[in-house]
Amino acid sequence: MKCSACGEKYSDELDFCPFCGAYPKKFCPKCFCEVNDGGKVCSDCGSELLPFEQFKPYHNLKEKALEYKDKNDFEKSAECYERILEEWPNVEEINFLLAENYAFIGETDKALRQYERLENINPEYVGLCSRLAKIYIEKEEIEKAKEYLKKEHKAHPFENEHYIYWMHICFIKDEFEKANRILDRLFAIGPNEDDLLMFKVNNDLNLKYVEYNQELADINERVKEYLEKNFNISI
Numbered sequence: 001m002k003c004s005a006c007g008e009k010y011s012d013e014l015d016f017c018p019f020c021g022a023y024p025k026k027f028c029p030k031c032f033c034e035v036n037d038g039g040k041v042c043s044d045c046g047s048e049l050l051p052f053e054q055f056k057p058y059h060n061l062k063e064k065a066l067e068y069k070d071k072n073d074f075e076k077s078a079e080c081y082e083r084i085l086e087e088w089p090n091v092e093e094i095n096f097l098l099a100e101n102y103a104f105i106g107e108t109d110k111a112l113r114q115y116e117r118l119e120n121i122n123p124e125y126v127g128l129c130s131r132l133a134k135i136y137i138e139k140e141e142i143e144k145a146k147e148y149l150k151k152e153h154k155a156h157p158f159e160n161e162h163y164i165y166w167m168h169i170c171f172i173k174d175e176f177e178k179a180n181r182i183l184d185r186l187f188a189i190g191p192n193e194d195d196l197l198m199f200k201v202n203n204d205l206n207l208k209y210v211e212y213n214q215e216l217a218d219i220n221e222r223v224k225e226y227l228e229k230n231f232n233i234s235i
Helices: 052-070 074-087 092-104 108-121 128-138 142-155 161-172 176-189 193-209 214-231
Strands: none
Touching: 052 074, 052 092, 074 092, 092 108, 092 128, 108 128, 128 142, 128 161, 142 161, 161 176, 161 193, 176 214, 193 214
16 A cells, blocks of 8 residues: 555555554445545445545546536546546436536536436435526426425425525516525524526516516515625625
């Protein structure tokens, strides 16, 4: 064994480096993360850990995928994720990130199929049902979207995104009183700054280009006041 911390070589019969005390790097094939705590199973999911060298090529592919995404090259990013899934088809995070890539480039049907693959692996993956709901809202299949939002709320009641999509459905149906009640719940759990900012931006666009009544403007004003008060954001 060659220690990844100090570079010294030592017998693979030892569980840790005798020179610096570091444990060898391992990886979880389910969570797709590096682990060097000396354990034999992942503390998050219980999967058996594998040697890092077996994982390294796929770790590099993931890093490349993220680099391509930062450069807005979603097609090359997707290719990297696809290559990973050829070897590790059930990695939840990679399935989710690939679906996200498809959604970014407007490949809605591919994104939908990819999210559904993840649903077969882990139907309670954080954010999955919200993203499925978003697609069905865009497809104007509102009842289907509602089903997924209920699932997301049951699994992750303190996440932000599904509350925001519920409000979008309320706007479509002119149910602004209900939207205000949902916004109250969102404020109560402490919304994420970025999610709330994006929600306001979308509302701004709707107020500018779509015929909505004063009630949407009032909701947007509530969001603006919350951002100014809790995040010191002047809008």
